[in-house]
Amino acid sequence: MAPESTTTPSPGVAGLPLARPAGCPFDPPAELARIRERHPLVRMTYPDGHEGWLVTGHALARAALADQRVSSRYELTHYPMPGLEGIELPPAPVGDLTGIDPPGHTRYRKLLNARFTNRRMRLLTERVQQVTAEYLDAMDRNGPEVDLVAVYAHPIPAVMICELLGVPYADRESFQGYTATTASVDAAPEERGAAHEALQEYVRQLVLAKRAAPTDDLLSDLTSSDLTDEELTGLGSILLAAGLITTANMLALGAFALLRNPAQLAALRADPAIADRVVEELMRYLSIAHTVVRAALADIELDGHLIKAGETLTISLHAANRDPERFADPDTLDLNRDPTGHMAFGHGIHQCLGQQLARVEMRVGFPALFTRFPTLRLAVPPEDVPLYPTHQGIYGVHRLPVTWDQG
Template sequence: MHAPLPGYEGPTPPADPGVFISMDTPEHPRYRRLLTGKFTVRRMTQLTARIERVAAEHLDIMERHGGPIDLATTYAQPIPATVICELLGVPYEDRERFHADAATIFGADTTTPEGPAESYQAYEALTSYVRELVTAKRAEPADDVLSDLTARDLTDDELTGIGGLLLAAGLDTTTNMIALGTFALLQHPDQWAALGTDPDLAAPAVEELMRYLTVVPTLIRVALVDVEFDGRLVKSGSTVELASSAANRDPARFTGPNTLDLRRNPVGHVGFGHGPHQCLGQQPARVEMRVALPALAARFPGLRLAGPTDDIPLRERATVYGGTTLPVAW
């Protein structure tokens, strides 16, 4: 089962209702089945045209404004914000209210005493917002995922947990992948140029960036029973940290694992997790990145960092790896 955020002390608390990523069988598959049909490849394909329009609109804004700008807030954040808002039926004008909370939940420094407390405080604030939204959806349902779920046999607490989880995870992770992916590509000019000119690179580029960057670098679990692994005994109740970033750089699995190669076929990467808990939102994330990154490279082939690489602030001690800002020019 999932452990709490790093820095939490005491016995593992039960997961909040609806927060299914922190649950095991039978609760986890029960919730997941309710959502699997909402994030199919077919539905995401239908979203592609909308994402292309949103990307083009923000590229136009960048072009009119001129550089330097912060790519994270100007381009990387609006695209997943639009998608998750429209999927869940969240008013887009409310995005400033929840975006900061989502960033804090996954971006707080987990190595400091204040970090976990900040994450939990932001989680409570986001939960409060989603609870209001659930009440509104029950009163006036619309054509969105959260409204669909109000018709199922779920309590308000369960709907709040599901909605908060999807809202936070669907926004912060993809925002960081678009910004961090651009950061990595700008340090490999040949790869950046290829992405902007070869449409066939869009899909493999996303998979390679997920492998190379691994924005969720570790997963924390609690062993439910004694288990022997690689000659070592993991006792029941022990906390186990799974290094997905190390798995994605495993030389036994990938040739030249520390090299970014958009033409690689990184079958078996665990950037979206693995097994029953593999990321439910991987299809919308893939579609957003497949549109956003090639469109940016095609429109601004001369994009460059607006300052030294070492000056770019990174969230290196957070649950989700990424950057707070990405100043660029062209």
């Protein structure tokens, strides 16, 4: 028998709030906080008319993401962002483990977990330090005014994911061009689509090359598994996106946030050893992968409400990571805080696979940048820094013009 609701439903909301507060580029939409204060689980009307749910509370977000009766299959969900009304989402492409459930997800994840251990990612620290130093040297040569996204935040994770997957050095410039175009807000939709297709074809050919002549890299290692060429192509493409787009945006938006919080930046400059805590607090505070969408596979009771099978749940991670029930003074960037329990990398079986590599890149990248350039500052007024549209799944800085004093 299906559980009955034991709580009177809170008044619903007409769509997912997307508008961030004027002059506060790091804060979630203010309406999310008002909704969370009223109730952390409310009815929400989706752009296509579906009546689903919005989760804004930390505890309920964790519970929903950990529930095996909640599916990540794209074709079962209704999209909360405008623009896809009347379009049924297709199933996840082969190899895309983010849009499938067990047992298929378990098979992929088991193979990858064995190759993304914390120890293996920590061993990459020295190489991350070398790559970071190279780009800091290039910044120094090309400065004192540069776009931090183009010269630092994007290339460092791009080089690391290229090396991890075994992209030949000669191909890296074109490879990075494809990835930059797919994430660009300046590129036309057809340009982004063409870049995506070119990237998929590149990975497909790379898989064939690794099968024919394996080298010492992750993709070659996976060719010894039972994965098909199509599955390897899909997995490789997902790893590229997860290993590049999110970390690049965190490095850029995190630098922007620190530059706009001089007291916090001073703490990092005074003690680069606090980098671990800096990374976790920036992840919590910014929550760039801000929204997760799931579908109920069965009737579920959540906080006294009945979530019926087939209903979509939109889980607002940036609202959950600003929940005062979990974090004191949550709207303040506080590098002295212990932000343990944040969900910027997600939660449950779909928690970010590459989170340890991302942590290594940021733990090295933030203190190295501000140590090398102690006078680093914005080269434009903060309101002129172009940000990603709020309806995109990843939030970040499109360009970050910075300058410094040369001495």
